[in-house]
Amino acid sequence: MSELKNDRLLRALLRQPVDTTPVWMMRQAGRYLPEYRETRKKAGDFLSLCKNPELACEVTLQPLARYPLDAAILFSDILTIPDAMGLGLYFGEGEGPRFERPVRRAADVEALGVPDPEMDLRYVMDAVRVIRRELNGRVPLIGFSGSPWTLATYMVEGGGTKNFARSKGLLFDQPEIMHALLAKLADAVTRYLNAQVAAGAQALMIFDTWGGVLTPHDYDAFSLAYMRRIVEGLTKEADGRRVPVILFTKGGAQWLGRMADSGCDALGVDWTITLADARRQVDDRVALQGNMDPCLLYASEARIREEVARILESYGKGPGHVFNLGHGIHPDIDPSRPAAMVDAVHELGRAYHD
Amino acid sequence: MSELKNDRLLRALLRQPVDTTPVWMMRQAGRYLPEYRETRKKAGDFLSLCKNPELACEVTLQPLARYPLDAAILFSDILTIPDAMGLGLYFGEGEGPRFERPVRRAADVEALGVPDPEMDLRYVMDAVRVIRRELNGRVPLIGFSGSPWTLATYMVEGGGTKNFARSKGLLFDQPEIMHALLAKLADAVTRYLNAQVAAGAQALMIFDTWGGVLTPHDYDAFSLAYMRRIVEGLTKEADGRRVPVILFTKGGAQWLGRMADSGCDALGVDWTITLADARRQVDDRVALQGNMDPCLLYASEARIREEVARILESYGKGPGHVFNLGHGIHPDIDPSRPAAMVDAVHELGRAYHD
Numbered sequence: 001m002s003e004l005k006n007d008r009l010l011r012a013l014l015r016q017p018v019d020t021t022p023v024w025m026m027r028q029a030g031r032y033l034p035e036y037r038e039t040r041k042k043a044g045d046f047l048s049l050c051k052n053p054e055l056a057c058e059v060t061l062q063p064l065a066r067y068p069l070d071a072a073i074l075f076s077d078i079l080t081i082p083d084a085m086g087l088g089l090y091f092g093e094g095e096g097p098r099f100e101r102p103v104r105r106a107a108d109v110e111a112l113g114v115p116d117p118e119m120d121l122r123y124v125m126d127a128v129r130v131i132r133r134e135l136n137g138r139v140p141l142i143g144f145s146g147s148p149w150t151l152a153t154y155m156v157e158g159g160g161t162k163n164f165a166r167s168k169g170l171l172f173d174q175p176e177i178m179h180a181l182l183a184k185l186a187d188a189v190t191r192y193l194n195a196q197v198a199a200g201a202q203a204l205m206i207f208d209t210w211g212g213v214l215t216p217h218d219y220d221a222f223s224l225a226y227m228r229r230i231v232e233g234l235t236k237e238a239d240g241r242r243v244p245v246i247l248f249t250k251g252g253a254q255w256l257g258r259m260a261d262s263g264c265d266a267l268g269v270d271w272t273i274t275l276a277d278a279r280r281q282v283d284d285r286v287a288l289q290g291n292m293d294p295c296l297l298y299a300s301e302a303r304i305r306e307e308v309a310r311i312l313e314s315y316g317k318g319p320g321h322v323f324n325l326g327h328g329i330h331p332d333i334d335p336s337r338p339a340a341m342v343d344a345v346h347e348l349g350r351a352y353h354d
Numbered sequence: 355m356s357e358l359k360n361d362r363l364l365r366a367l368l369r370q371p372v373d374t375t376p377v378w379m380m381r382q383a384g385r386y387l388p389e390y391r392e393t394r395k396k397a398g399d400f401l402s403l404c405k406n407p408e409l410a411c412e413v414t415l416q417p418l419a420r421y422p423l424d425a426a427i428l429f430s431d432i433l434t435i436p437d438a439m440g441l442g443l444y445f446g447e448g449e450g451p452r453f454e455r456p457v458r459r460a461a462d463v464e465a466l467g468v469p470d471p472e473m474d475l476r477y478v479m480d481a482v483r484v485i486r487r488e489l490n491g492r493v494p495l496i497g498f499s500g501s502p503w504t505l506a507t508y509m510v511e512g513g514g515t516k517n518f519a520r521s522k523g524l525l526f527d528q529p530e531i532m533h534a535l536l537a538k539l540a541d542a543v544t545r546y547l548n549a550q551v552a553a554g555a556q557a558l559m560i561f562d563t564w565g566g567v568l569t570p571h572d573y574d575a576f577s578l579a580y581m582r583r584i585v586e587g588l589t590k591e592a593d594g595r596r597v598p599v600i601l602f603t604k605g606g607a608q609w610l611g612r613m614a615d616s617g618c619d620a621l622g623v624d625w626t627i628t629l630a631d632a633r634r635q636v637d638d639r640v641a642l643q644g645n646m647d648p649c650l651l652y653a654s655e656a657r658i659r660e661e662v663a664r665i666l667e668s669y670g671k672g673p674g675h676v677f678n679l680g681h682g683i684h685p686d687i688d689p690s691r692p693a694a695m696v697d698a699v700h701e702l703g704r705a706y707h708d
Contacts, residue, residue, distance in 0.1 A: 172653035215625045299526035
């Protein structure tokens with residue numbers, strides 16, 4: 001493996017000194033880039049793109065060619081695990097993800113196998129290997145997975161949902177079935193992430209997209225507990241370096257203190273809390289990643305720069321901040337705007353590091 | 355006016371002693387009730403139902419016939435004000451609300467007039483009068499409005515939105531235009547709510563549905579500041595009683611402390627925070643309304659009762675709690691379920707009051 005030339009991200013996630021604040025964007029390989037839309041057309045559809053390691057590598061690298069980002073993130077979908085479990089993932093025209101065979105009863109959960117990543121999700125591992133090779137040490141590669149609770153909502157609902165009727169119905173009325181499903185998913189996610197590390201991922205992120213729709217009590221029991229279990233089971237080192245783990249619960253700003261005790265290295269933070277408040281909540285036990293409102297990228301470059309300055313100042317001096325959006329970049333953003341953000345972070349960030 | 359027979363709600367909102375915890379449900383007059391769907395069919399469509407005072411009264415009273423609720427809430431839409439400003443509200447088939455003439459530029463804002471409620475929104479005032487007469491003092495009537503920021507998002511986007519591209523774009527890049535719009539809306543909402551009180555509303559609620567999508571800084575400047583201005587301008591008494599005001603920012607659980615300083619009497623609280631924590635945040639300066647996850651109504655009656663007990667215990671002893679869902683009731687809820695919730699609140703609530 002070639003040596004890592006830019007390790008700002010890995011250092012910042014471990015709260016080690018850096019020259020300036022590192023920056024990347026959630027969903028940085030995505031529809032806002034015309035070159036992404038071209039590659040996706042070539043692939044046919046979204047799932048075919050995910051399942052083609054060469055094309056997945058191509059789109060993973062596209063944003064790096066445009067902006068001096070400090071990380072690449074594996075291009076994939078959060079629903080690869082349930083797909084590999086046999087639920088039959090598909091995307092209808094203009095629809096979100098759907099499953100042909102949702103999970104509803106105890107027998108459905110019992111019937112689920114835990115995928116062997118190198119067998120059942122080989123296309124993901126191959127993508128990691130190809131990307132890592134093509135990156136050639138330029139920046140670290142982040143691997144990822146959906147959280148057990150987030151995967152479970154899609155599996156029980158049979159797709160996306162607004163009301164969480166079936167998934168919360170199951171959680172409230174038959175919590176033992178939900179726990180059995182989550183335990184199996186925690187096992188699957190652990191193996192999946194460890195296989196990504198073995199294939200070359202240098203940092204890991206768990207996306208808990210739907211943890212924020214729970215009560216504090218249910219969040220602890222049905223989402224955070226299983227993320228903690230995963231973190232405990234993860235490979236701690238690769239290539240002689242620690243592999244940092246980031247947890248991100250969308251809408252979880254008020255639970256950062258509890259999340260910081262999960263054993264993870266960093267927390268993703270959306271824009272509904274200032275980084276100063278977030279840092280007080282976690283008391284420097286973990287690094288923080290965030291937290292610009294992605295809608296700022298609709299604004300002028302001057303306004304973007306102003307917001308970058310505000311966020312850097314809110315986190316303040318010292319290591320442990322990875323600049324990012326508080327959510328994925330919107331598909332209708334003008335590709336000229338992220339450049340203003342990335343440049344401002346690198347330039348203004350220097351003042352916060354010795 | 356006939357004397358109020360059940361004043362639990364008004365007393366609880368003012369933190370005065372009550373015999374048991376009062377309860378009502380956001381969107382209690384709604385699609386989950388077959389009798390509502392019947393009346394709506396009779397009216398033709400949703401807007402026609404809102405604009406017909408007799409039918410609006412009919413649906414307002416329907417949930418009271420089923421459950422021993424402690425309040426009625428005016429049946430109306432949050433977008434009546436922009437409609438009266440001339441934006442042309444309509445609902446496409448299977449779509450959310452849309453405006454024919456969105457507000458985008460400074461000239462659009464300048465052209466907006468502030469509606470005279472008894473002229474331009476007479477159907478709402480007539481509905482309040484009819485409902486108040488038909489209630490005949492059984493329970494108090496809550497009037498309401500959308501918050502300026504919430505109304506502004508719809509007016510600028512031209513309807514509902516997922517990304518808030520145009521409304522946040524305007525806020526970030528041309529804040530002076532957004533402030534001009536919000537100031538006009540604050541004026542319009544104040545007159546509208548005062549007219550509702552003059553027509554018979556006995557408590558008021560401001561729905562800040564989209565305040566929670568802002569950063570803490572922007573929430574203060576673009577949402578809370580204008581709600582504070584409204585609260586300052588509201589009629590304080592009617593029929594010799596104080597008219598309590600409830601603010602509800604969806605997703606605003608972490609800002610309750612600042613909201614409590616707005617001059618309002620009570621805060622609506624969603625389910626992402628325990629009432630114990632919320633009460634600590636507001637330090638008994640205001641009453642709290644909430645906070646059951648509406649998805650609990652998908653669960654069994656035993657589970658609903660258990661959750662009611664948990665929420666009552668979390669708030670604890672003493673006055674100042676109005677039980678409610680943390681969001682509107684979902685349209686696919688079985689109408690037998692709210693009965694279990696309402697009965698449990700009244701029965702178990704007694705233990706928390708002397």
